[in-house]
Amino acid sequence: MKTWLARQRYLVDFTLAAALRRKGRNAMLLGVYALMIFILASVIFFGSALRREAAAALQGAPEVTVQNLVMGRHALAPPQWLDKLRHMRGARHVQGRLWGYFYDKATGANYTVMTPPADKPDYALKPGETIIGASIKRLRDGRNLGWLMLLSPSGKLFKLKIKRTLPETSELMSADLVLMARADFLRFFSLPEGAGFTDISMQVRNRNEVAKIVEKISRLLPTARVITRADILRTYENVFSWREGIVLAMLSAALVAFAIFAFDKASGLSAGERREIGILKALGWETSDILAMKFWEGALISLAAFIIGVAGAYAHVFFFDAGVLAPVLKGWSVLYPRIHLTPSVDRLQLVTLAFITIIPFTAATLVPIWKAAITDPDVVMR
């Protein structure tokens, strides 16, 4: 065992010394290889960090949300629903919510306009006041400082005093949020008093009974659509996975190009290299030594590329907020949430990435060498 280890060490030493002779070729190969792993790892890290972030943010979301459907389309929920649901056994914190979407022509951004939750005094607003998401503040910086000026869908000018900005920690969920008092909301969207709610949120006393509550709501309010927190989380998962898939599909052409490039670089044996193999065999190296040497060459290059690529991706995603991928993966059109993702790595994903990069490359270096390695060493004498 000791001899075997010493032998491998000599082979690694030889491989490194030999690789240094072709600095340019190997540096280029390492650079392109590391870049590929960097992009793949960035997509994986960023996607999973976003999912984790969304899951953490949704911890505070209502367990059940009830919406009204008319002809299969979303409609305002009648105010009477609120009482019916409040009296349901197992339900608590039943609240009607008013929210809608608004396209602001001045900034070209879509906002989510909402009334503040009744049970959170921090968010309480008087008519004429607003609380806005951090992204909106950044977008409007320099304009109407302290005031939010909006042109309502019916063309009326709304001037709201900005009471405060929402913290950046919740920005994944609140980037585009504009909170306003109920009276302002109704006026802004030209809704009558007693118009009902966009949806009704609810907490469930016993989390194991969520399915039962959903069933009861469906029976009580047949036209209602009931959405659970798990459903929202699943939707986020699907959206991020879909976006990841799109990015990877776009990258697939680059990945194929890299595979061809790497295979060519790794497997191409020059006449000089073939002769060198003949010399080593003549000097007493066995076929297995030659194969081990080539194995180390492939393994060292791919391991180095893997470490550089993964470390680069880690820094890119967690220290530099994934500047390259954010526009595609976060998916907000104008308002990009400025969130700092919590550094954490899924080991299984890392192992999978290592498996799909290191092993094929190492194998690509070994296959063509096999033929050269089994030739008789007497070629060096001819």
Place this chain on the structure above:
Amino acid sequence: MIELNEVTKIYNEGQPNEVVALRDVSLTIPEGRVTVFKGPSGSGKTTLLTLVGCLARPTSGRIRLDGRIISALPEHFMAAVRRETFGFVFQRFNLIRGLSVIENVMIPAYPLGPDYRGLRARAGALLERFQLAHKARMKTEVLSGGESQRVAIARALINDPQWIIADEPTANLDSRLAGQFLDEVRQLKQAGKSIIITSHDERIFNADVVDVVVDMEDGRIATVEER
């Protein structure tokens, strides 16, 4: 002692470019002496050397080393014999470019996995012996022909083999360097090594250090002269 018994070597057998390089060669090569295979190009002397040195297998016939058949060994054992029993000095030296002189000398020992310090000390001592210690860290490309040959000899000796095999060692050397090579052969012989050389250089086969001259012609042994 190496014994060859009716050894034949055919390249590309059964193909249009078939070449019979050796025909029914039987020969005994004594240990501790200097044997030279001489003959014109194409006479089969280099082929005979590759078979004796376990670099290739004969098409037919047997080769024995100290009574043990080495011509039919599997690759793994042939490589071991090559590594431990023979040291090679090739015609064009075949040093590995881009590596240092001392790395080149150590290469045959790598598959044995010896202690690094010991190996480096051994390689250093050999370079010292051949007056090349000051060039140990240099790349082999900067060496002169004579220096390259001395590095090749040092490399051949790193595993302390009993047999040294040299293929046309003076083909690229002037008279002074050829004389230097013969001095080194003399020292190796005095150290008890067995040496086999192929050459069509009369400076070699007429040298007083040579004990046996095997004259080859068309893949056969024409004469064996013992001195």
